[in-house]
Amino acid sequence: MRIKMISVAVLALALTTTSCVSKKVYKDLENKYADLKKENRDMADQNAALTKEKNELDLKAKDLESKLAKTTEDRDKNATELAATKKSLDALKASYAALEKDSNSALESNMKKNRELLAQLEAKEKALAAEQERLLKLKTELQERSARVDELEGKMNAQQASMAALKDKLSKALNSFQGKGLTVEHKNGKVYVSMENKLLFGSGSWTVGTDGRKAVEEVAKVLADNPDISVLIEGHTDNVPYSGNAQISDNWDLSTKRATAIVNIIRENKNVDPKNLTAAGRGEFAPIAPNDTAEGKSKNRRIEIILTPKLDELNKLLNEI
Structure with a gap:
């Protein structure tokens, strides 16, 4: 683009300084000068747009670099937390394994006690049922005896x-x-x-x-x-x-x-x-x-x-x- 600008300058200089060229050449040169000038303006506009775009891209790059740094920081922090969490998880797994082992032992012991308690409960239920049956029998006998006592008292009173x-x-x-x-x-x-x-x-x-x-x-x-x-x-x-x-x-x-x-x-x-x-x-x-x-x-x-x-x-x- 700089070459084109120099060429336009040279051409302009030639047009102003040369008095011995023909009109046709001059005209052609003048047309070329106009084209080049126009192209130069276009290129300047493009350069300005590119400069603006470059500035915007620089700003975006800085923002991305900041975000990258923040992301990197977060990643490192998360990595640290992940390592700590993994360590805690491993400790929890070990603790859970020990607890599970103890729990299995305690569960087995409790199950044994529960079986014993159930056996005792069944025995007590059987004893209670037998006692209830005995009490029911006694109640029936008592009612029958009471009836006989009433009958006896009646007969005694009659006698x-x-x-x-x-x-x-x-x-x-x-x-x-x-x-x-x-x-x-x-x-x-x-x-x-x-x-x-x-x-x-x-x-x-x-x-x-x-x-x-x-x-x-x-x-x-x-x-x-x-x-x-x-x-x-x-x-x-x-x-x-x-x-x-x-x-x-x-x-x-x-x-x-x-x-x-x-x-x-x-x-x-x-x-x-x-x-x-x-x-x-x-x-x-x-x-x-x-x-x-x-x-x-x-x-x-x-x-x-x-x-x-x-x-x-x-x-x-x-x-x-």
């Missing part, structure tokens, strides 16, 4: 009422003998008819007198109406040794014969079941009063008729409880 009614019936039947050494009591679930010997026997005798026989016959009538009553006839004496009939060895023998005499009178009533009757002699060994007075001895010389409800059904219920 008590029945014995109270029997006592009232005997008291009415024997009312005419009250005050003659005869008493009727209801206690301990039984009815006691106590007759002193002065109503029944003479001294040392086991033969029943008229009033005594009537009293015993009244008792027999009541017993005939109550076939479910067990009857115990006990003979009692005072403590004075027996010294009468040679057929009697002692007071015990006498008390037994007197009890048997009462049984025989009761048996005369054919509606009384003999299987319900029992005779027993107690001698002087069950006194109800001191034997050191005549009154006390009189009370001790007695026949006791003890009426007891048959307890077979109650005993059966008791055994079932």
Whole structure:
């Protein structure tokens, strides 16, 4: 481009200094000069544009160099961080491997403990189920037993009422003998008819007198109406040794014969079941009063008729409880 500018200058100089060239040559040169001048302007414009572009490219290059430096710095920083991260990762991997090893060991230990606990739990569940079954069985048995207790109480109450009614019936039947050494009591679930010997026997005798026989016959009538009553006839004496009939060895023998005499009178009533009757002699060994007075001895010389409800059904219920 510089050569072209020099050529234009030379040509211009030639045109101004040369006066001996022809018009045609001059014209051609003048045209060339104009073309060259125009081309020179174009080239100058191009040069300016290129200079501007170069400046812009320089600025972009500087910017790129700055970015490159920043990128390089970031790369180095990232590389450093990557190395540190990799180192941390390796440490974490090693730690994880150790932890995994320990965890596997702990897991296996825990699994073993869990199996043991599960086995214990299963055993306890089985024991609990067995206990629940036992409790259910006990509950059922308790309910059944409670029902039997209620039934037993009902029967006992009925028997008590029945014995109270029997006592009232005997008291009415024997009312005419009250005050003659005869008493009727209801206690301990039984009815006691106590007759002193002065109503029944003479001294040392086991033969029943008229009033005594009537009293015993009244008792027999009541017993005939109550076939479910067990009857115990006990003979009692005072403590004075027996010294009468040679057929009697002692007071015990006498008390037994007197009890048997009462049984025989009761048996005369054919509606009384003999299987319900029992005779027993107690001698002087069950006194109800001191034997050191005549009154006390009189009370001790007695026949006791003890009426007891048959307890077979109650005993059966008791055994079932």
